[in-house]
Structures are given as C-alpha cells and as structure tokens.
Amino acid sequence: MSERTDESTRKDTDAPDAPTAEAVRAQLARILDSSKLQGSQRRRDLLSYLVEETLAGRSDQIKGYTVALAVFGRAETFDPSADPVVRLEAGRLRRALDTYYVDADEDDTVRITIPKGAYVAHFEWLARGEPLRSADNRIQSATDGGEDDARSAGTDASRWPIALNSGARRTGTIALLLAVALLVVAALSWLWPRVETPDVADAYGPVIMVLPFEALNPDEETRLIANGITQDVIHDLMRFPDLRLYSVQASFRENAGADPVALGETLAVSYVLRGNVQSDPGKLRLRAQLVDASTGEVIWSGGYDRAPDPNDLLGMRSELSASVATALGEPFGVMNAATGRRLAARNAPSMASYACVLRAYEYRRTFEDALFVPSLSCLTEVVVRNAGYADAWAMLGWLNLDAARQDMVPVEEHPAHLAAAQDAASRAVTLDSGSQRGFEALAALAFNEGNYAEAERLQREALALNPHDPEALAQLGWRLAARGHWDEGLPYLEQAIARSADPPGWYFHAISVHEYLEGNYADALAAAQRSAKFGSAIGLSLAAISYAGLDQMEAAGDELAMMAKAWPLLARDPAAAYASFQVDDQIIAALLKGLHDAGLVLPATTNR
Structure with missing residues (x-):
C-alpha cells in the first residue's frame, strides 16, 4: 500500500470552511462513545491517534511505520510487509466509520474519514439533510482496505493447497474426501454472491x-x-x-x-x-x-x-x-x-468463507471423520483468500490441534499440525484482540501442552468476552473437571447445557465420568448416551463402562465394538487416548478399570 500523503487531506484544517478543531474533537468523542467502536480498543486508539496527528498538522509524518509503533506497540524492527496490522486495522476502521454515518443524527456535525491510500484523517461538515446512502451503497466487501485480505470469492480448485498428507488415516477414503471438498467449496465460491452489510466490522456471517x-x-x-x-x-x-x-x-x-x-x-x-x-x-x-x-x-x-x-x-x-x-x-x-441450511440450499447471499467456518463448527460438534478433511482443507483456502478473517484462523487452529490430538494424521505429522495450530490461533488474536474463538483455541493449545494455569487464564478471558456463550462455559468447565476440580467445573458444564438449545455430546463427558465415579451408573449412562448418539468414541467408551456398572454386559460389548471402530486407538491403548486430552491420572485409572470390567482386554503397557 502506498504511504503517500494526499495534499488535499494535509490542508483540511487550513481551509476556511473546514470544521474547527473543537468541532472535530466533539465529533470524535461521539464516535468513540458509539457501539461501532466500543468493541475494539485498537480501533479506538487508531482513530484518536490519526485525528489528533492530523489536527496537529503532522499529516506528513503519519506513516504505517509510525502508526505501528505509536498505536500498536510494535518494536522499531517493525516490518509492514511481514506484519499487516496497520493496513488491516485501517480497513476495519474505515468500515466502522462508514457504518457509524449510516446512523448519523442531528447531533453529528462533522464527517471524519480515513481516505484510502494514506492514514491521514479527513474532516468535512456533515450537511444537514444529507441523504443516507442507498442500500446498494451500504453493501461493502468485508475485505475492503486490507491488501492481505480477500481477492475474490471465486477460486479454482486446482489452486487449493492440500492441507493433509494423504498417508495413513482412519479410513481409506482420504483422496476422495479431499476431491469432494475441493469441488464443493469451489462451487460455493462461485454460487454464493458476496453480500456484506456494514455493522460489526470485520465479522463474516448472517x-x-x-x-x-x-x-x-x-x-x-x-x-x-x-x-x-x-x-x-x-x-x-x-x-x-x-x-x-x-x-x-x-x-x-x-x-x-x-x-x-x-x-x-x-x-x-x-x-x-x-x-x-x-x-x-x-x-x-x-x-x-x-x-x-x-x-x-x-x-x-x-x-x-x-x-x-x-x-x-x-x-x-x-x-x-x-x-x-x-x-x-x-x-x-x-x-x-438456519444459515447452514440456507447455504446448503443455495438460496441466500453469503460468503463461502463463512460456510467453511460453519462446516468447522459442525465437525467440532460431532467429530465425524468424514467432516474433518473438508473442513480443514476449506479453512486452509479461506485464510489464503481472506487473510484478515480472525474466526477462520481460530477454527484453523482448532482443527490442526484436533489433527494431532484426535489422531487424525500419522504420529510423525503431529508436531507440524500442532505448530500450525499455534500459529493460526495466535494470528486470530493478533488480527482481532477481541477474538473469543482465538482465545479459546490458544487455551486449548496451552491445556494440550500441560500448561493448565495458562489454559484456564485464557479460557476465562474468552468467557469474559461473552459470558452468555455455552461453548465458552463448557470449555472452561470440561478442563476444570478433567483435572479433578469437579466442584468448580461441573456447574459451568451444567450452565452450558441449560443455555444450549441442542448441546454437543462432549458437554456431557465429564458429567458421565463424575456420575460413574460416584457409583451412579444409570445417570452416567444417560449422560454418556447424549454423546454416543453422535458416534463419539469417548461417549461410546463411557456408555460401555456404565453398562458394565449396571451389569448389562452384552450392551457393554456392543458399545466397545462401536468404540473400537470409531477410534481404534481408544481400543488399542485407551490410556494414551484419554491422556491425549490431559485427563488426570487418577481419573484415567478409574476409566481403565471400567473398560476392563466392560470386557476390553487392556495392553500390558500403555503409550503414556
């Protein structure tokens, strides 16, 4: 992006009919107090800096480098070609300002803009009775203003990066799944027009x-x-x-x-x-x-x-x-x-990028093998096409973590996927300091590494961003329970279930385990079945254990057979499978005894 300073913007405050500095600052205060910028302190700081520097007559000093150091705390070694934070935030700020003026009222007297091509603020009186832009003009590309953002929703499947090695998988259909994924998402990119409306800048969705x-x-x-x-x-x-x-x-x-x-x-x-x-x-x-x-x-x-x-x-x-x-x-x-149904029916204007995020949600709801490869491949393409889409980066972090943690790829590939997960989740938070999904992915990665205190801190930060989100509640509750903190963890899970219209099966795992440990086998089974109905291997294992506790051995054997098919590692080395989720050793020991009682032949040694 050019760093030039337009002469027309440099002299705004010198023009006889330009708004006064007092009027500009009053308008700035109104904008900063509005909901358009309340959710992003970075954008608030950026707008304040650009306005004050322009008013001070230092327009020629407003460069991407100086903005990065003054507003975003970057070091003097900052390289704008490697770190697009200024370009991305400036694009989002432009969209937030456009949105603000859609709702301009009689108290708004000055229009503040940041014209493209520079980072200098421009001020003009807002004419009374000025018509609002038409609906057509209110529709903008969500990637406007960032050179590293989307180019076009259309893409040719031949240019897709293949995110996964086609080696050993749980099924032999990996190549077919990838081919289907490429064709489907390429079709989505062409068939769904890119229609964006202004509010809540930089989000993609309904x-x-x-x-x-x-x-x-x-x-x-x-x-x-x-x-x-x-x-x-x-x-x-x-x-x-x-x-x-x-x-x-x-x-x-x-x-x-x-x-x-x-x-x-x-x-x-x-x-x-x-x-x-x-x-x-x-x-x-x-x-x-x-x-x-x-x-x-x-x-x-x-x-x-x-x-x-x-x-x-x-x-x-x-x-x-x-x-x-x-x-x-x-x-x-x-x-x-509802949006997923509309996209599937191809009758709604939306973005293929958002469709990929929805697909990733569906995978993480059910953990169905068939959804994993299309979801990961689709997200990998999205972040190439829409480099500023924080939620896509966050979900890419989650799926790369699952690739290793859920044994979706060969063991030798686990380190590469974990590194990719860390990079993607960090990108999400760098792009959007309020990215709830980004903080949740970072929390999951910290937990996976055994850094339980940091995982809890990050997850509580995610929950603070949205205390109403059942997913954020369940993540915190599950991790606390998995480490044996039942009294604190279970209430979070119960809140998540109560607030969710159709809770995912994994919300019930820790509840089932706790009921089993308490000897309440019927209640443990009822919770396990809420997960097992989705085909969850963990849910099936808990159902088998619960049936054994109820002395229903034939049913326990059926559950074990389905568990082994769903996740062979859980049948081959259950201790390693449970430990991959950082479950407390005492809890794992109890689960292993339950599996043995259900009829599973345990290995002499475990790969812990």
Missing part, C-alpha cells in the same frame, strides 16, 4: 436486524422495559463473533411491524428478530420470533416468563435479553443452524 420489541400494555413502564430489552438483545448478540447486526439507532428507525421480507430486499438483512413484552399480574412475558428475511418464514420462536422485581428491573431485563441472545447466537444455536 446479518440480523432486531425490530423494536412491542409493548402490549399501554403503560409507560412496560414500554420502557420493551425498549430496554431491545437494546440489551442487540448488545448481547453483538458479543457473538459470527453475527452482524444493524445498530440500536437503525433498529429503532424501523416500525415494530415492519415487513421482514421488505427489509431483506432493501437492506440485505438475512434475519429479522421481532417480539413483544406484556405485563400481567405478577408476571412479565416476553415473546420473540426469528424470521427468515428471504422467505418470511418463522424459523424460531421463544417465550420467557419472569416474576418482575421492582428492585431489580435491570437484572430482569439482562436475564431476558441474555436468554434470547444465547438461543440465537451460540455456535451451535438457531442462527448458525
């Missing part, structure tokens, strides 16, 4: 508009509660990295009864959330619906009743909004499931 929740009672208190819940739901949904939302201001410009299909046509909205609030004696009722804006079909509805507490109305609002946001936004929730 676009949602939350309409103002309707107050069904005429009193002012119910109206205020309905408005508050609307705002809370928008803010809670924004915590989920896979979703993009129109802002509070944009939502409240629409009528509660607005036509979702019309919004889909004019604003490129994928889904519309609408609802109502009603106060009955001793009860506050919230009803919400998610509507597919392409068809008008109601794809989800939920109802929540709470006893109003006059002393804690904010707490009640927060609880209600969190319930709605979690149901929609969790990785395995309503929104991603």
Whole structure:
C-alpha cells in the first residue's frame, strides 16, 4: 500500500470552511462513545491517534511505520510487509466509520474519514439533510482496505493447497474426501454472491436486524422495559463473533411491524428478530420470533416468563435479553443452524468463507471423520483468500490441534499440525484482540501442552468476552473437571447445557465420568448416551463402562465394538487416548478399570 500523503487531506484544517478543531474533537468523542467502536480498543486508539496527528498538522509524518509503533506497540524492527496490522486495522476502521454515518443524527456535525491510500484523517461538515446512502451503497466487501485480505470469492480448485498428507488415516477414503471438498467449496465460491452489510466490522456471517420489541400494555413502564430489552438483545448478540447486526439507532428507525421480507430486499438483512413484552399480574412475558428475511418464514420462536422485581428491573431485563441472545447466537444455536441450511440450499447471499467456518463448527460438534478433511482443507483456502478473517484462523487452529490430538494424521505429522495450530490461533488474536474463538483455541493449545494455569487464564478471558456463550462455559468447565476440580467445573458444564438449545455430546463427558465415579451408573449412562448418539468414541467408551456398572454386559460389548471402530486407538491403548486430552491420572485409572470390567482386554503397557 502506498504511504503517500494526499495534499488535499494535509490542508483540511487550513481551509476556511473546514470544521474547527473543537468541532472535530466533539465529533470524535461521539464516535468513540458509539457501539461501532466500543468493541475494539485498537480501533479506538487508531482513530484518536490519526485525528489528533492530523489536527496537529503532522499529516506528513503519519506513516504505517509510525502508526505501528505509536498505536500498536510494535518494536522499531517493525516490518509492514511481514506484519499487516496497520493496513488491516485501517480497513476495519474505515468500515466502522462508514457504518457509524449510516446512523448519523442531528447531533453529528462533522464527517471524519480515513481516505484510502494514506492514514491521514479527513474532516468535512456533515450537511444537514444529507441523504443516507442507498442500500446498494451500504453493501461493502468485508475485505475492503486490507491488501492481505480477500481477492475474490471465486477460486479454482486446482489452486487449493492440500492441507493433509494423504498417508495413513482412519479410513481409506482420504483422496476422495479431499476431491469432494475441493469441488464443493469451489462451487460455493462461485454460487454464493458476496453480500456484506456494514455493522460489526470485520465479522463474516448472517446479518440480523432486531425490530423494536412491542409493548402490549399501554403503560409507560412496560414500554420502557420493551425498549430496554431491545437494546440489551442487540448488545448481547453483538458479543457473538459470527453475527452482524444493524445498530440500536437503525433498529429503532424501523416500525415494530415492519415487513421482514421488505427489509431483506432493501437492506440485505438475512434475519429479522421481532417480539413483544406484556405485563400481567405478577408476571412479565416476553415473546420473540426469528424470521427468515428471504422467505418470511418463522424459523424460531421463544417465550420467557419472569416474576418482575421492582428492585431489580435491570437484572430482569439482562436475564431476558441474555436468554434470547444465547438461543440465537451460540455456535451451535438457531442462527448458525438456519444459515447452514440456507447455504446448503443455495438460496441466500453469503460468503463461502463463512460456510467453511460453519462446516468447522459442525465437525467440532460431532467429530465425524468424514467432516474433518473438508473442513480443514476449506479453512486452509479461506485464510489464503481472506487473510484478515480472525474466526477462520481460530477454527484453523482448532482443527490442526484436533489433527494431532484426535489422531487424525500419522504420529510423525503431529508436531507440524500442532505448530500450525499455534500459529493460526495466535494470528486470530493478533488480527482481532477481541477474538473469543482465538482465545479459546490458544487455551486449548496451552491445556494440550500441560500448561493448565495458562489454559484456564485464557479460557476465562474468552468467557469474559461473552459470558452468555455455552461453548465458552463448557470449555472452561470440561478442563476444570478433567483435572479433578469437579466442584468448580461441573456447574459451568451444567450452565452450558441449560443455555444450549441442542448441546454437543462432549458437554456431557465429564458429567458421565463424575456420575460413574460416584457409583451412579444409570445417570452416567444417560449422560454418556447424549454423546454416543453422535458416534463419539469417548461417549461410546463411557456408555460401555456404565453398562458394565449396571451389569448389562452384552450392551457393554456392543458399545466397545462401536468404540473400537470409531477410534481404534481408544481400543488399542485407551490410556494414551484419554491422556491425549490431559485427563488426570487418577481419573484415567478409574476409566481403565471400567473398560476392563466392560470386557476390553487392556495392553500390558500403555503409550503414556
């Protein structure tokens, strides 16, 4: 990218009709206080620096190198060709500013922009009555502004990097799976147009508009509660990295009864959330619906009743909004499931890149072998095409970790995949300091290396970014339980299960183990079966152990046979398989005894 300083931007503050420094700083304060930049301190710092340096008359000194040192804390050895942080953040900042001015109101008097080709701020008066850009002009490429970002959604399968060696795998169909993956994703790239809407810059995924929740009672208190819940739901949904939302201001410009299909046509909205609030004696009722804006079909509805507490109305609002946001936004929730169906049906404008992330979620939900190679190959292509897509890097980190930890590749390839996992997860956090998925991948890698304290710290940081996400709760709970901290770990897992509409099977592993250790074999079996139904080898092993505890040996043998087919290592060397997840030695010893009781012949020695 050129580092030139445009003369037209250098002299802005000298022009007689240019905004005053006071007006610019007032506008800067408004922007920094808005939701568009609240989620990224890096972008806030970048905007403040560029504005103040321009106002100070130092436009000619604003270069990528100086920005990297002053804003992003890079060392004097910073090499912009190797580290694109300034270019990427500048592109995201430009999109955030564009989004902000879509919702400009009468208090916004100055337009602040960062014209492409330089990092110098430009100021101009915002004319009263200036029309908002059309819906067509509001649609931008999510990769605009970064030279290392996407080139084109279209790609030729022959240019795909093959992410996996075609050596030994659990099945002999690796070449066929790769070929299918290449053809499918190449087709996705061509068949799904790239439609992006502005809000929540640098995220890829479905676009949602939350309409103002309707107050069904005429009193002012119910109206205020309905408005508050609307705002809370928008803010809670924004915590989920896979979703993009129109802002509070944009939502409240629409009528509660607005036509979702019309919004889909004019604003490129994928889904519309609408609802109502009603106060009955001793009860506050919230009803919400998610509507597919392409068809008008109601794809989800939920109802929540709470006893109003006059002393804690904010707490009640927060609880209600969190319930709605979690149901929609969790990785395995309503929104991603609906978007996956739309992509599969090829009837929705979206990105092949996001489709790859959804595929990776589905693999990590079920751990089906057939999904692994297409998911890893697809993500490998995505980060070449969209180098700034933090969530794709994070999921690539997860899948490379699984390649080694789940024994998906030959043992000699494990170190290379673990190194690739570390690099990918680190990239995610470097690209986006608020990348929840990135922190979760780093936490998993630290745990895999036996650095349990660092893993817990990183996972708690991920959970702090989104306390409503069941996945973040379950990751923390599972790791605590795996190290024997049952009293702290199990409540996190129970919260994750309670908040998830359809929890993945692995959420139940530690619960099954704990019930087995307590001698509650029926409860252990019930939990194990929630995982075994997905074909999980760990779930099948726990079911076999539980059946043995119940003295149902034929059923235990059936589970062992399916376990051996699902993951041969677990039958051949169960101690090594369990230990690959850093499970506490005492827990492993108990599980080995359970497998022996179920009829598994244990090896004389284990590869621990």
